[in-house]
Amino acid sequence: MAQEEVTLERSLDNAANVLRSKMDANEYKNYTLGTIFYKYLSDSMLYYVAELLEEKNISLEEAQKLYEENQDDQYLIEELDIKFNYVIEAKNTYTNILKSINNHTFQVSQLGDAFNSIESQGKEFEGLFDDYDLYSKRLGNTAQKQSDTISEVLSAIGKLEIVKTPEDTLGNAYEYLIKQFASESGKKAGEFYTPQKVSRLLARLTLVDKDYTDGMTVYDPTMGSGSLLLNFRKYVEHPKRITYFGQEINTSTYNLARMNMILHHVDVVNQKLRNNDTLDEDWPVEEITNFDAVVMNPPYSHKWSANAGFKDDPRFSAYGVLPPKSKADYAFLLHGYYHLKHSGVMAIVLPHGILFRGAAEGKIRKKLLENGAIDAVIGLPANLFYNTSIPTTIVVLKKDKQDRDVLFIDASKDFEKVKTQNELRDEDVEKILTTYKERKDIDKYAHLASFDEIKENEFNLNIPRYVDTFEPEPEINLDEVSKELRETNEKIKENEIELISMLKDLTSKDEKITKGLNDFISVLEEDVK
Template identity: 40%
Template sequence: MKKTTKSDIETVLWKACDSFRGKIDSSRYKDYVLSMLFVKYLSDVCIETKEKYMKKYTGDERRVKRAMGREPFTLDEDATFDYLYENRNDSEIGQKINIALNSIEEHNSGKLRNVFRAIDFNSPVDFGEKKEKNGILKNLLTDFHTLDLRPSVLESNDIIGDAYEYMIANFASDAGKKGGEFFTPSQVSKLVARLAEPKVNDRIYDPTCGSGGLLLKAYTQADTKKVAIYGQEKNMQTWALCSMNMFLHGIDDARIWQGDTLSNPQNLEDDKLMTFQVVVANPPFSLDKWDSGFLPDATDEKKKPKMSAELDMYHRFDWGVPPSSKGDYAFVLHMLNCLDAKNGRMAVVLPHGVLFRGASEGRIRQQIVDFNLLDAVIGLPANLFYGTSIPACILVFKKNRSRREVLFIDASGEGHFEKGKNQNVLRDEDIEAIASAYKAYETKDKYSYVASYDEIKENEYNLNIPRYVDTFEDEEMVDIEDVRANIASIERELKEVQAQMDVYLKELGL
């Protein structure tokens, strides 16, 4: 039996993309392509499972139906991919696909509730006139029809999820900044997950989870299924991608909330913020107007308007309200308040500005250091992320720390990454070097430095990495005598050339 490989899936996915290119922007058609992959996978799993039960119960439809009802998910006949393919020439095929997606949601509301809510295969905005729309959808169904995703023929259990991640990465690259909003490069996610050190029985949380890549890396790093996955994502389409991504990777009990993490956090227990042993995140860099979800409806005793974020019911901003134009510390404060008090660990990707900007951010940074929450500052190479070339850093936080020092690592220089055509890439050996340096927690010339609390205080809580890690390369001493001898030699050669030139000119009568 021929096995379906990751390459087979990727070939079909790119062929399906060709049906849309030039007609719909890639930031939109990714939703249709990846949703159809999801439907095809669900359908093929159901078909094979039903065949297994039909054989087991010798065609007894009643027993088969009962057994199918105990499966992780179910599909009606008119919600399967095969049904849609058979109706690919129907003039209302877009509506039929929408009805099928709605049916999948209704019959699997516990796991797949609302995952297709932002997808409309009948959209006149995206597809235009009915004739053109029907042609695109017919091609899309035809492309996927050749793909066999039954579990028994898949090369491995991971290839569906891996292909899904591969496509999301390529959409991010293709769409630039717009695509990069929902994707953290795989190697950066791998490093962040390793630094956070997830382990058995941990609750793992990403408050800006995008398409879920960072959560998946943390899940893999834990190397156990005995962890609980939580996330929240503001963008509805990206939230749907994340929910499908979790399902395709076999994490169908992940809790992924939809909404604004800052103004409407969903991680609540008994009206308080739920806490987690591990928090990982790559929040949007310096998000402008992050506080727009808070209504300015209160004044202080002097009748001056107060930012309502300052009155946050969860007291996340008691150490200060970050500037409206830069939301970096708003996310940091939210995450610190969600960190388990006993052994919470947190690794977050941020722009370098958080290390040295002043005003309210400086005061927040001081509180974080004074309360001994910051464990490490790691500088990354520039141009690692889609849509921005600015260098980033990873801040590692820990609750209940036994030491007062802070480790600084400068992994941004030449030799610590691989230069790519469009993006730079962290290699496995680069990740290993950073992780090993973090574990060793010691000063290493031109790479890492363990700074005392007093040093940081003397630097007025400025955490800019060059203040602590000296990567300056001394220039070789110039030997003046060698330089003089070299100049004298050049002057002699020049005199010889000039003399020879005079001979030539004389011979020519010039």
Template identity: 40%
Template sequence: MVLSKEQQTKMWAMLNQTRGQIGLTAYKDYIFGILFYKYLSEKATQWLNGVLRGETWGNVFSKDSSRALDYMKKNLGYCIRPNDFFEDWKKAIDEDRFNIGMMSDTFGHFNQQIALEAKSDFEGIFDGMRFDSADLGANAQARASVMISMIELLSTPEFDLSKGEDTVSDIYEYLVKEFSTVLASDMGQYYTPKEITDVMARILTSGREHKETFSIYDPTVGSGSLLLKTASYMKNLNKRGMIKYFGQEKDATPYRLSRMNLMIHGVEYNDININHADTLESDWPDGVVDGKDSPRMFDAVMANPPYSAHWNNKDREDDPRWREYGVAPKTKADYAFLLHCLYHLEDSGRMAIILPHGVLFRGSAEGKIRKALLEKHQIETIIGFPGKLFLNTSIPVCVLILRKNRMESDVLFVDASKNFEKLKNQNRLRLKDIDKIVDTVVNRKEIEKFSYIASLDEIFENDYNLNIPRYVDTFEEEEPIDIVALSQEMVELNQEISNTEQEFLSMLNQLAITDDSRDIIEATKRIFGEGYDKR
């Protein structure tokens, strides 16, 4: 299911009416948290309907609560006690007995009943909701009123999740995008435009769609969209355990959202490995074990890291991620992220990373890193995109595609900066633009004024500068000017102007002389000169 524009508009309008005076920044944590809990409730209800065979969950729980809880945890990774379901909140509202404590108790029970193996997937996932927060209101009654409005909103047909996981994921993705659009400075940094995500995913999976097992990793995971889009092109997407999702995120909000997003898209908790930490400060996954470096490697690595971020680069020369290349400047961590991704890439894998164009030509430490990557033949393709594709920046970005063990040394340059649809405040890649980029990269095509394959010798002659215009000439020559024809046109135009002036002055001479007409004639003389006889 794809939400219609009418559905989207109605959902967002209803949401804004519901939130009252709460700021969107605070509101988003509650709306995403409650929507996700509704999803978990309905998933648990569906599972219970299949295993209880007519018995009620309340009766089973009352007979042996520990055994009942353990059985649900074993199958779902979490457990919901009787009277703690989303529908129980709605029933309490309808019967006028709802209070804010019901929600506090529910999430307290939930956190106590997470399966050990699912701890990292569910732990802290609802921490963005504080039911004693002044953001919700000055007292318990005011806070309960806000929660009631949210629960009732999510109980409307527009937020009906019973039609399947596609519906749930569509609603979730729509809300992430809408909040990111409105709160660009707050959420935009971890929302990657779906068009660039699609380009990266199709390139990373090209030729490997039928691979039985596939591991993917995003060290700046954000909302998880890059992981999900990459996995969507694999033929074994719906086979449990076939695709393993890894990611790391420093900020708490996207760390929660990414896990919600993956599970809402039907990814089983035991296929998810998302860590909450600073990727550059804390290498993960695995890293050094018993004094021996044993990093986990992945079939595909993708990232949209913060651009030119500051980082602590002191005493990093011996870090195995950067040891062979050099350390990125402390004011520009772009290559630190790139080398981290490359370090965790399988020998047969491929990676894609979104970066600002400066990484292609800046010198000093970055120039040395770029030279090392090129001499190891690890940069395969560079794609330049149009500006204004992102929510939180208008700058154009590029995507670098790398592999660890290439025999070829050439680099494919693609200038896709001219191919897009212009919207009111943003630009957007059309499907035909995406298809052209992917086809060019996958088949390594040279297309005039669009792509070019440069040899390492050419790049060496450019002092390892990878600025795309050095290799892809997009200059459009103007048609040559016919000087003779232009001169003749000018002569004819001047003659036409002269004839028109004479006609006008002749008409002016025929005017009767009055004070007003005298003023007109004097003004005309100043414009056209004295070249006529006044009666």
């Protein structure tokens, strides 16, 4: 691990340690991530101030001083606004607030003013710091204790260089925080975190044999922190031509996705994000609704209303039945598939139950298979996700398939165990992608099943029905076993004879002990005859 990353992670952990004893991980992540975001906005602007004033290779403190000297320069302020769509006053920069902390003059209200100023500068910034509760009693019972706690958090992160680093370093740091908090707080945090290898796999599956040189639209109806959407930037020729559509029901997580978009320099016009319930109210409806790629990692077997009125909803009406109230897995799948462009590709992660459960889900699955909608079923290892240890499956769907074949891949045994979590390796991801592209049978790994074969299996898509991974027990050589047994017995006998000899050398003045010893020797001598 690079030294820079070690320092970064240690600093983030230090900030978390300040809050760990005061609140659970699902709460203190808001403070740590909010601080990172605020510092990034502030530092980016200060460095650009130095660039505009033709000062190179200067520290943030020096850039702050330059800014204070030129903050009345209207040209400078206009250029900052054009570049960032926000301007942070000199008194509200992270660097200046850190200086007040070092001077022991800091008050929480200073940070509150800074946040309010940022949030007032455009729709894309509204409410971004709502979860950063500066006056929470968890921070301390008095205003001074609250200020002291916030000071420690700001100081822990204050020395980090998070702008003049490769962009992936910043992204990795951000994901590290999410992963750490997901691990500590369990399901609550895990709901919005998809491991990066899985995110990359989902994105790349939808891009196989596609050319989006002229731009593309991607949609994640359960976007969480937005990591699934942002992965597309790494694999297309012109990442700035991607338009991102995403919806998230949890407001805190929705704000996290908005921060993530800004941190990754996604232009405001390319962000179409919404805070709402994906299943309860269809979206988007007025804007582009046919997407080149749809990716999803929805909450598994989530409950939903399944009201009778949804039978007339165009997302579900073609299937004759609704997914059950107790399991919304197919509701999410059908929502995403409905919004897929005719030439697009969808990849969704779901529990294995969707492959074989009957009743309404069985009818929906049958209809999808009859329509040729399901392109591939990929079994993933267990314990990949922070919110569940169960094995999951990726289902790949299309609307323009010329056949009704389904490729089955059993990748459940290919992973690396890291501490208590399983992780996909790069070679595991590449193996899946290569197999998906080639669509050929691989012994104990992949099988291309015809529609007739699936029909014979009564539309049950359980992977073991199509990919036989059974490994027979090796044949036992009885001659070798007998030989080893004889050799073992001989060795035991030799050891017993040696033990008897050693016991005979023992003496004692106690007649009772001597008699017991002789009796024990007699028993051993009987055994070795």
